[in-house]
Amino acid sequence: MNLANARIFLGVCGGIAAYKVAALTSTLVQRGATIDVVMTAEAERFVTPLTFSSLTAREVYTSLWDAPERIPHIRLIRDADVALVAPATANVIAKLANGIADDLLTSALLAARIPIVIAPAMNDAMYEHPATQANLATLRARGCELVDPERGFLAEREIGIGRLAAEERILETLERVLARRRSLSGKRVAITAGPTREPFDPVRFISNASTGATGIALAREAMLRGADVTLMLGPTLLEAPAGVRVVPISSAQELYDAAMTWTTGVDLTIATAAVADWRPEAYADEKVPKQGEELATRLVRTPDVLAALGQRDNAGFLVGFAAETEDHEAHARAKLRAKRLDAIAVNDVRDGRGFGTGENTLVLLWGENGRRELGTGEKSALAASLLDAVEELMRCS
Numbered sequence: 219m220n221l222a223n224a225r226i227f228l229g230v231c232g233g234i235a236a237y238k239v240a241a242l243t244s245t246l247v248q249r250g251a252t253i254d255v256v257m258t259a260e261a262e263r264f265v266t267p268l269t270f271s272s273l274t275a276r277e278v279y280t281s282l283w284d285a286p287e288r289i290p291h292i293r294l295i296r297d298a299d300v301a302l303v304a305p306a307t308a309n310v311i312a313k314l315a316n317g318i319a320d321d322l323l324t325s326a327l328l329a330a331r332i333p334i335v336i337a338p339a340m341n342d343a344m345y346e347h348p349a350t351q352a353n354l355a356t357l358r359a360r361g362c363e364l365v366d367p368e369r370g371f372l373a374e375r376e377i378g379i380g381r382l383a384a385e386e387r388i389l390e391t392l393e394r395v396l397a398r399r400r401s402l403s404g405k406r407v408a409i410t411a412g413p414t415r416e417p418f419d420p421v422r423f424i425s426n427a428s429t430g431a432t433g434i435a436l437a438r439e440a441m442l443r444g445a446d447v448t449l450m451l452g453p454t455l456l457e458a459p460a461g462v463r464v465v466p467i468s469s470a471q472e473l474y475d476a477a478m479t480w481t482t483g484v485d486l487t488i489a490t491a492a493v494a495d496w497r498p499e500a501y502a503d504e505k506v507p508k509q510g511e512e513l514a515t516r517l518v519r520t521p522d523v524l525a526a527l528g529q530r531d532n533a534g535f536l537v538g539f540a541a542e543t544e545d546h547e548a549h550a551r552a553k554l555r556a557k558r559l560d561a562i563a564v565n566d567v568r569d570g571r572g573f574g575t576g577e578n579t580l581v582l583l584w585g586e587n588g589r590r591e592l593g594t595g596e597k598s599a600l601a602a603s604l605l606d607a608v609e610e611l612m613r614c615s
């Protein structure tokens with residue numbers, strides 16, 4: 219999909235750069251996009267709806283209550299391929315990060331199951347405020363695409379960061395997001411994520427530091443590309459994305475059982491879960507009392523979920539993950555072969571890297587010597603690069 223056949227939901231907020239977004243709207247119309255403009259009440263103080271309705275030759279929406287029987291906040295966002303918020307005020311960014319939906323724009327954005335592109339513009343002090351930065355980080359971690367503002371002359375007649383990104387940068391981002399849009403439409407994707415817990419009594423277990431962030435980011439990205447996604451998710455405090463089917467699991471055995479069910483007949487399986495390799499052999503029904511200086515317990519192997527998936531012919535294109543602390547790629551290639559995977563993503567988890575919501579570095583390996591560096595970055599950005607690469611491999615396989 220490209221701009222010429224895209225339907226864009228454009229949210230305009232109350233900032234001075236609203237006038238620049240009128241020019242951007244004209245460019246988008248000239249490129250063939252269909253645009254539904256939603257303005258906040260404050261945006262109307264800067265530019266009139268007439269400007270946007272003239273440019274788009276379509277109705278401009280400013281209130282939840284104009285034709286409420288048509289439930290505009292759901293209809294408009296559901297019909298669109300991408301949502302662009304420009305200029306995004308500190309206020310709307312804060313509302314979106316916190317789930318506040320008190321007008322048409324913020325209600326529609328909260329209901330969005332389409333990619334959201336945010337182009338902030340504001341005074342440098344507002345932009346650099348820790349609250350704004352924290353809100354932007356929250357939105358980035360949830361998979362929103364941010365088009366960072368630029369440094370330059372601000373309306374306050376000062377030089378600083380906060381100018382709306384140049385039109386070409388916003389257009390490039392829209393094109394990149396749209397190129398991926400619907401690329402997995404009609405496809406079924408199964409993803410495993412998070413740690414497993416192997417209990418030895420009702421309150422104690424063996425587990426690991428995985429948070430499920432990578433699998434959650436992949437599930438969101440696959441859903442945004444139009445796939446029907448099932449996420450088998452181990453215990454984690456992170457939120458699973460709305461719009462994907464979540465199958466909660468706890469132990470390796472539960473993950474194995476879920477995987478055997480939910481990967482049947484899918485087009486793509488991505489196994490990111492950090493499955494415990496061992497579990498305590500004995501399980502005590504009551505909490506084991508604290509007595510004596512030592513407690514010995516025997517560990518036995520858990521089912522190898524990835525190897526079992528590799529043995530099946532109906533789990534689609536199968537991508538594994540390898541978290542290694544030494545000789546990463548050699549170990550990962552051995553795993554790729556031994557477990558009959560189609561591809562494997564390798565990350566270096568030395569010194570706690572790779573776990574949690576921070577950045578990660580990934581390399582994708584396949585076949586005899588296929589290799590692509592996916593780079594270092596936020597897990598949401600890496601999820602997009604990984605799916606780009608996997609989709610390419612799936613087309614060739």
Ligand SMILES: Cc1cc2nc3c(=O)[nH]c(=O)nc-3n(C[C@H](O)[C@H](O)[C@H](O)COP(=O)(O)O)c2cc1C
Nearest residue numbers: 231232233234258260261307308309310339340341
């Ligand atoms: C002249 C003027 C210019 C403003 N420019 C911006 C701006 O560029 N960015 C921003 O975040 N807020 C700006 N504000 C503040 C917002 O208009 C204000 O926070 C408002 O509540 C935003 O409403 P909205 O987010 O619903 O559109 C400006 C206010 C005034 C009076």
